[in-house]
Amino acid sequence: MKVFLAALLFAAVAAVGVSIVLNTFQQPSYAAFTTGGARVGDPGNNLVGPG
Amino acid sequence: MARVKFLCDADRCIECNACVTACKNEHEVPWGINRRRVVTINDGKPGERSVSMACMHCTDAPCAAVCPVSCFYTTADGVVLHSKDLCIGCGYCFYACPFGAPQYPKVGNFGSRGKMDKCTYCAGGPEADSTPAEYAKYGANRLAEGKLPICAEMCSTKSLLAGDGAIIAEIYKERVTKRGYGSGMWGWKTAYSDSPTG
């Protein structure tokens, strides 16, 4: 039983850790698709919501 | 009720991107979201054609069919809209869409790609018509004001037509007859399988 609970806890902690790591790699489209010729500041939140 | 459609006359499109600019301005579309785009076939070669492409508001919309949370709906005019409150950002609608209309605010799928956004035929969304809440989520609602989509209104050569499907099909056919050629009603066979010729 202990081992089972330990496994569940490890899975949950790992999932949270992974979410933090992946969200540092997450990019909004305006950042991912900015080219050298375009200077994009904050394009606003219309249609896409905050964050 | 009229069944509205888009028709881009590729023989008139000069790739000026006025339709793209008008859409971006009207709905304050952020950078990275491309509700409407112009694609040029055979660029630089004889017979080059440009087509303005956005959501075609298909008859049997594949996006609506594959959505795992069923967030799409079709209005009485035939406009295909979706609810951003229900959307989970899974990306399935993009894989199904023959025209690549769905756009996402983020590039990785982990967590979410964000709420899907696409051309609304300037018809807003499920929120109350012409309210700031609707504008913030879905952009302007011109149809509620009795106007047609701004991309077609702004088209410099009147290549992009929007409105009643039968009427714009008729206009296109007149043009083809008069000038003697036409490269096709781009996307109609795929989008409007029930009435591919108008």
Next chain:
Amino acid sequence: MQLSSPLVRRRSRNLETEGRSAMARSHSTRKACIPKAAAHKASILKALCAAFALLFVVAHPAAAQLSFKPTAEAVQEDKLLNALKEGDKITGRITIPDAMAASLIQPAGRDWRDFHRSKLPIIGGVAIIGMLALLAIFLMVRGRIRVDHGFSGTKILRFASFERFTHWLTASCFIVLALSGLNISFGRILILPLFGAQAFATMSTYAKFAHDYLAFPFMLGLVIMFLIWIKDNIPGKIDLQWLKRGGGILSKGQHPPARRFNAGQKGVFWIVIIGGSLMSVSGWFLLFPYIPANVTTMQFWTVIHAVIAMLFIAAMMAHIYIGTVGMEGAFDAMGTGEVDLNWAKEHHSLWVEEEQAKGHAPSGSTPRAVPAE
């Protein structure tokens, strides 16, 4: 035309020199000053030049293109669509940095939609409900597999803590991944009508988060499982014998010999490793859609992910059945790590002998031997 200019220049130069010399002589017309022989040469020269120019007009490459009418003979949509091969797309040039926007029409999306709404539910339904039915019938006909000689009361260690930890890590992640994945495929048909749109969408959002993030501990568990158990899961001759006798599963009293893992368990191991790897690879592309940045590639990987998922779930249902309800004494292996000696002798006789030879296990059903005084 390029060629006319030097000719024109030459002609005008001739006239100029002629003109200057004529003016120098007198104010008479130029023509009167040109000698007859020179005039004859000039007319031949003109004819030759005209013929030469005509030759160039006809032979010049650009002349051939004049027969193409760019306005009328443009790309035709229906010709492009007919020329498309399976899964291909009509693409063009765009000014948007996102490469996926270059696709103008991809008819394969229609086929993908058909697969996902028509064929996949059938595959999933047959696999999962079919397996459920098979297991129910098996339970009814064969009943629970009992330990023939009854429990001895003596235990033998089968799985160490770390092995059990790895199994439960992978298994618990699998359950959540399977349920959240099935929600994507079937939730709209089965669950949405029960809970309503908003509640279902909220639940699906969290299910999607869980699916995306628990995939990583699942992949870690797979890797560890592979490393710790690969050596006991290599197929051998004994497995062939075991399979020929149906593993003894169909009739009472039949106990073909097996080592640590019998052929059925080796099958499960390889299904988990191969199926899990396919799920991981396809899932990786679904997590990072801008690695391929190609809608056709994404469609392929979603199909793999969905089909393998259905088969994987069906296989795991059988594994869960046999490890819990299907066979008494089996769950202890993963539950406490220690199994009954009689159970072990019946189902993994060769393994028990190996363990006894190593001194890891008590011999027979007698208590552990006391060293001689």
